[in-house]
Amino acid sequence: MVYVQVLGPLRVWHDHVEVDAGPRQQAYLLALLLAHAGQVVTTSELVDLIWETDVPPSAVNLIQKHVGGLRRLLEPSVPPRGTGSYVQRRGTGYLFAGDGEVADVVAFRQLVTTARSTHGGVALDAYAKACGGAALDAYAKALSLWSGPAAKGMRHSAAGIPAFAALDGEFLGAAVEAADLAVALDRPQEVLAALRLATAMDPLHEPVHAGLVTALAAVGRQAEALATFDAVQSRLAAELGIGPGPKLRAAHQRVLRQTLWRREPVSAPAALGPPLKAVSRPPADPPSAADPPSATVPSAAAAGRVGLVGRVQENAELRRAIGAAVGGGSGLVFIEGEPGAGKTRLIEEAVAGARRRGVRVVWGRCREGDGMPWVQAVGTMLTGLPVDAREKWLGGEIGSLMEAGDGVPAGTVLENDTRFRLFEGVTGLVAELSAQRPCVLVLDDLHWADVTSLELLAHLVTRPPRGTVLIGALRTVAPLPSPALTRVLAVAGRAPGHRRIRLGPLTPEDVAELVRRETGHDPTHEVARDGTRDVVRDIYARTAGNAFLVLELSRHLAETGVLTREAAARAGVPATVRDVVRDRMAGLDDNVRGLLQIAALAGRDIDLRLLAGEAGIGVQSCLDCLEPVAALGLLAPVPGNPFVVRFTQDLIREAVAGLSG
The missing domain is CATH 1.10.10.10 (Winged helix-like DNA-binding domain superfamily/Winged helix DNA-binding domain)
Structure with a gap:
């Protein structure tokens, strides 16, 4: 057999x-x-x-x-x-064509189908009262057939990964269903092993973790349930920058409030569905274990914000780079653009797809004044290793990096004779993780990175491990790339498979789609009497297609409840945009701020000769004063005319004009 x-x-x-x-x-x-x-x-x-x-x-x-x-x-x-x-x-x-007696995957699917048909459409409480749990028996047998990710240990092609990821998804879905049913039937202990395996297979799958938290509490392990919630909450924050979703939060609250209750065991009726077919397994210890529109604007929630707007080519290019790493190669991508262009959002979209394909995703974010992304990134990587392997890495130079913690300038840790060994250690750690499964390493906001962290990045860029794609994101202005970052980009430009993606403004069509999502109003519909389509053109003209500005202005308009040109004119500048502009201008001296505000009152395009005359200074002095403003992304030259500069977006000009002092 x-x-x-x-x-x-x-x-x-x-x-x-x-x-x-x-x-x-x-x-x-x-x-x-x-x-x-x-x-x-x-x-x-x-x-x-x-x-x-x-x-x-x-x-x-x-x-x-x-x-x-x-x-x-x-x-x-x-x-x-x-x-x-x-x-x-x-x-x-x-x-x-084998059946469940021949292949575990066929048996698994047959058992899950039986389980779902046995209690399908019946509320859990009603089922618990009417049935002794034939469905749970089927779920338990189905889940016991799994010992790890499908085809574990095989080297997958990029095209082949979705098939096995989908199969893993069947297991995760069945585990969630079984957990709900097991708790309702007061048999949570029967699904604990499967839930632990499921959380290990997908450490960011919130419904699975919610099921484990609930099941642990139901068997009286409240402390372990709370620790499980804390661990996944930390992982979501570290890797995705998000908090737990509704289902996971609800499971946590049930533990805190002790609202889980225990039912009296119920006996089985004669039958609620077909009897389970026995599934034979070899005894020699194989593994087990989402009317035409009116002028009234609905809430933003009704707009159904799903997926990425625009950026089709850029998204495809980023996915191709990830695909190369999945296929056993390596990838290197730098995404650059002005503040608010949507760099991080593009990366989030691409890596979400990668994660569904079984790729490990690690984030490291730089912050202004604390440009060291490696503590966060290395910490996340270490959590993906067994305890003994983790201790091995912590025993070397990587340990000193982690002991310093976040918020410590990298130079205080790395500027010594162990720097090269540390760089080699981080490279080796990335290689070890990528050998287990493909890895995407994202370093966001590199314009804030300190010199030594950029040197470590340059070291990794020259010898990226197989199965790894490195994605860096940086601003082109506010601030301008530092000399150290420019050197990294130059090194990366010589690396095989390097890609450089520059995000420009959104198209008018993309702006219309963002407006639709944020306001719930379709701006492409024929509603000329209220001037809606003119509103979209006005939004595009005022924002120059900057994604952040489009979103904030759309949200600001949505708060008025109507989408007309008159409402847009009354709306003015969103407070969030004023805050951003005020923050960028904080380092300018009073003379520059005064000159910039004079320019803002004159209009979007400024003739420097007229501005200098109005301010009572020479043209060269005017140019010297405005030089730092260009570095902040507030002004840009007008091609073909050296005596004219332009506010990058009219909404920015309006914000500058409205600032006092």
Whole structure:
């Protein structure tokens, strides 16, 4: 009897004895067919899934050869050109046709289907009173078939990862459903092992963690439940910069308020659905364990802000870089633009997709006055290692970095004779994590980074580990890139596979979409009488397509409840924009501030000769005074006319004009 497992490492058993799955490509073909069990996968799809790039001319012949090898592996008695029972040819492709007695993935899906059909559509409380838990029995058996991520340990192609990530997602979804049911039936202990495995497989999956927190509390382990919540809350803040979502918060509150209750055990009725089919497993210890519009504006929540607006080409380029790392290579991307262009938002969108594909994502953020991102990044990386490996790294130079903690200038830690060893240590740590699974390392706001942290970055840029993509984000103004950052960019420009993405303004169409999302009003609809489309044109003209300014002005307009040109004219400058401008101008002396405010009252385009005359100074003195203003991103030259400068956005000019003092 043959039995094949893919819900964890790929393993093949014959009469309870494990056998070798064969060469790497043959084994990967089997894993792919198992992930798509019961579905035809065409030969061309298999070629893309196995090779992705550098496809050999004989790829189709190789697949046919591996299919023959799999048939002989699974059914040794099949003659050389026999078709066998499990790996079958269908049209232009192949499918795995084994049932739940042969493959764990098929058994898992059958059991989950049974569980859902048994209590589907029935409220948990009602089910708990009417049923002894046939559905939970099925869930428990299904979840016990898993021992780790699907096809654990195999080297995946970028095209192949989604299939296994989707299979992992089936496990996570079933674990969440089982947790809710187990608590309702007062049997939470039966799902604890599966929930622990699920949280290890996806440390940022909030519903799974909510299920674990709830189940732990239900078995009386309140302290462990609270510790679990604290750990995932810290991880969400460190890696994503967000707090727990509603489901996780609700689980936490139930623990704090002790609102979990225990029910009397209930006996099973005659039947609530088909009986469970026994699933045999080899006893030799395989692993277990989202009317036309009117002028009235709905709330912003009704707008349904989902996904990234615009940036299609930039997003695709960033995803290609991540795909290279997933395929075993490395990637290096720097994203630059003016403040508010949407650099961080673009990265968040891309890495969210990467995380769904099983990629590890690590963030390091620089802050003004504390430009050291490595403590945060290295700390996150260390949490992804076993305790003994973590202690090994902390015992070296990395330990001194972590002991210094966040908020300490890097120079006080790194400027000594151990600097090179520390740089090598961080590179080695990244390499170790990337060997486990592909890794995206994001260093945000590099314009605030200190010199030594940038030197460490340059060191990593020259020798990025395989399976790693490094993404850096920086402003082009406010402040201008430092000489040290410019040197890093120059080094990166010589690295193979380097990409440099500059974010410009949004298009008018993108601005219209942002307005729609923030106000709930479709500005492209024909509503000329109230001037709505003119409002969108006004917003674009006032913001010059800067994403932050568009968002803030749209939100400001939404608060008025109507979207008309008259309302827009009355709205003025949002307080958030005034605060940003005031902060940028804080370092200017009184003479420069006064000159800038005179310029703002004159209009967006300023003739320097007229401005100098109004201020009673020479043109050169006027230029000298305005030089730091250009570095702050408030003014820019007008091409072709050396005597005219322009406010980067009219909304910025309005804010400057409205500031007192």
